[in-house]
Amino acid sequence: MKITTTTKTVVSAAAILLSLGTLTACSNAAESQEGDEDSSAPTIGLLLPDNVTERYASADKPYFEEKIADLCADCKVLYANADADAAKQQQQAESMLTQGADVLVLDPFDGKAAAAIVNQSIQQDVPVIAYDRMINSPDVSYYISFDNVKVxxxxxxxLVKRMKDLGLPDDAGILMVNGSPRDPNAAQFKKGAHNVIDKSDLTVLAEYDTPGWKPAKAQNWVAGQVTKFGDEIKGVYDANDDTAGGAIAALKAGGIDPLPPVTGQDAALSGIQRILAGDQYMTVYKAFKPEAYKAAELAFALADGDSPKADSTVKTADGDEIPSFLLDPVPVTAGEVQSTVIKDGLYTVDEICTDAYAAACKENGIT
Known part of the structure; x- marks a missing residue:
């Protein structure tokens, strides 16, 4: 009896230990599998250039993250904004590489300086996608943007057509408020604008490249031109909506009445509201969702070892051809707000038609 009891006890103990061992093994296997899944899922870095441009926080970042999550629930997105500082963007990229980024999607504050980021990334076998702005490096994997000369x-x-429709003299005076001299896209916008303006008889009274796209810089410069030229200013070519806001503030403060037609770009919410209110004439709508979505798709494909065929090529400042995807920009005046930014879901009617703009929305048929 004693021997039998001892045998049963040993067998039971062995069974318990075996059961516990099995459970432990299963638990370890699950943790290992989860860890393997986490480590194998790509990490993608998204680097944006500044905080003064409205679109980056409101559109580019959330759309990019949304598409990555749709493509790969386990993927990790590292995000940083350079706050208009090339050295800071370099540090942010280095940090992402240290954290194991598999791909960098880089919208450079300075297209020339950002070549150093590409060089460092390539040394670590990390491909780089130039997002919205070109990077002056032959090693960029893809460029995704819009036809910026066309913008x-x-x-x-x-602007030329509006000034003609207003019955202004063919040689009427205009100001040109261009973008940042360190942004490669700004040079393309400027080139496209001059392609048209130089063929007209309009008189360019003065021209300014706005450091860092900062609205305050644009406002200060336009204020000086108002003091100098006054009512001779019959139109303003402005490269984007944020600096257009600064220009318009300076025109108002300087007593220019009526306000001359002012252009813009990016379909910023504030720009759309100014257009409906009659302070700004037009903007150029660049559909940020397809741009951000395409960048996310390319980043995921590269991380997965694929190399999708590009639609075209675009040259860097040094003449190197980069595989590219270019989207079409769309001009928007008050009459096109409903059929563009509202239809595409960029903004809701409630977001645009706040109390301050309710009357302007009603006047333009947006309710």
Missing amino acids: GELQATA
Whole structure:
């Protein structure tokens, strides 16, 4: 009896230990599998250039993250904004590489300086996608943006036509408020604008490249031109909505009445509201969702070892051809707000038609 009891006890103990061992093994296997899944899921870095441009926080970042999550629930997105500082963007990229980024999607504050980021990334076998702005490096994997020369041409064409429709003299004076001299896209906008303006008889009274796209810089410069030229200013070519806001503030403060037609770009919420209110004439709508979505798709494909075929090529400042995807920009005046930014879901009617703009919305048929 004693021997039998002892045998049963040993067998039971062995069974318990075996059961516990099995459970432990299962638990370890699950943790290992979860860890393997986490480690194998791509990490993608998104680097944006500044905080003064409204679109980056409101559209580019959330759309990009949304598409990555749709493509890969376990993927990790590292995000940083350079706050208009090339050195800071370099540090942010280095940090992402240290954290194990598999791909960098880089919208450079300075297209020339950002070549150093590409060089460092390539040394670590991390591909780089130039997002919205070109990077002056032959090693960029893809460039995704809009036809930026066309953007400038659309802006200038709208300005020339509006001034003609207002019955202004063919040689009427205009100001040109261009973008940042460190942004490669700004040079393309400027080129496109001059393609049109230089063929017209309009007189360019003065021209300014706005450091960092900062609205305050644009406002200060335009204020000086109002003091100098006054009512000679019959139109303003402005490269984007944020600096247009600064220009318009300076025109108002300087007593220019009526306000001359002012162009813009990016379909910023504040720009759309100014257009409906009659302070700004037009903007150029660049559909940020398809741009951000395409960048996310390319980033995920590269992380997965694929190399999708590009639609076209675009040259860097040094003439190197980069596989590219270019989207079409769309001019927007008050009559197109409903059929563009509202229809595409960029903004809701409630977001646009706040109390301050309710009457303007009603006047333009947006309710």
